[in-house]
Amino acid sequence: EDQVTQSPEALRLQEGESSSLNCSYTVSGLRGLFWYRQDPGKGPEFLFTLYSAGEEKEKERLKATLTKKESFLHITAPKPEDSATYLCAVQSTQGGSEKLVFGKGTKLTVNP
Amino acid sequence: DTAVSQTPKYLVTQMGNDKSIKCEQNLGHDTMYWYKQDSKKFLKIMFSYNNKELIINETVPNRFSPKSPDKAHLNLHINSLELGDSAVYFCASSQETSVWYTGELFFGEGSRLTVL
Numbered sequence: 001e002d003q004v005t006q007s008p009e010a011l012r013l014q015e016g017e018s019s020s021l022n023c024s025y026t027v028s029g030l031r032g033l034f035w036y037r038q039d040p041g042k043g044p045e046f047l048f049t050l051y052s053a054g055e056e057k058e059k060e061r062l063k064a065t066l067t068k069k070e071s072f073l074h075i076t077a078p079k080p081e082d083s084a085t086y087l088c089a090v091q092s093t094q095g096g097s098e099k100l101v102f103g104k105g106t107k108l109t110v111n112p
Numbered sequence: 113d114t115a116v117s118q119t120p121k122y123l124v125t126q127m128g129n130d131k132s133i134k135c136e137q138n139l140g141h142d143t144m145y146w147y148k149q150d151s152k153k154f155l156k157i158m159f160s161y162n163n164k165e166l167i168i169n170e171t172v173p174n175r176f177s178p179k180s181p182d183k184a185h186l187n188l189h190i191n192s193l194e195l196g197d198s199a200v201y202f203c204a205s206s207q208e209t210s211v212w213y214t215g216e217l218f219f220g221e222g223s224r225l226t227v228l
């Protein structure tokens with residue numbers, strides 16, 4: 001069964017203090033790994049798709065990287081508006097399914 | 113101009129009741145989903161519809177019945193509600209169902225169901 005584990009569960013940073021979130025996965029053939037952002041009381045919002053080991057994607061202060069077993073979401077010089085829960089999800093190649101399997105997320109708080 | 117809208121946003125009801133949650137998307141997408149986010153924050157797929165046809169049905173009790181009157185709408189009806197059904201239910205849509213699916217889902221804001 002496909003599994004996604006995210007760490008840490010919660011992370012507090014000071015504004016400008018860079019850090020990384022981790023997403024480790026077990027999947028029978030990775031079709032794609034996805035990062036989403038979820039604000040309180042809102043639905044998840046798509047950030048990135050990574051397809052193969054070595055791939056990187058960037059958006060503003062966020063950079064996502066992928067290896068064969070895990071993905072990292074690097075946050076450079078974060079601002080308070082980056083505070084949110086960041087969700088990682090994987091899609092396997094098994095069965096041609098469109099199903100995404102999500103992790104529990106990392107709740108990021110950036111203090112001013 | 114909300115892309116994926118769900119109603120109601122909050123729903124409080126008694127055990128044993130039947131309730132529905134409605135979802136509409138104006139993005140022109142051909143695939144819609146229901147996801148459940150429980151108290152442990154796991155977001156799990158329940159159903160997926162493509163052009164009004166059911167394509168994913170996870171192991172969800174048959175008390176849950178999705179209905180898609182057209183490709184812009186996907187409703188969720190729940191019979192005989194139980195305490196364990198309390199969760200946030202998210203509707204989502206996507207543009208394609210091909211094997212090169214991008215993983216980009218557009219989510220609604222969620223419907224928080226509380227069963228007393």
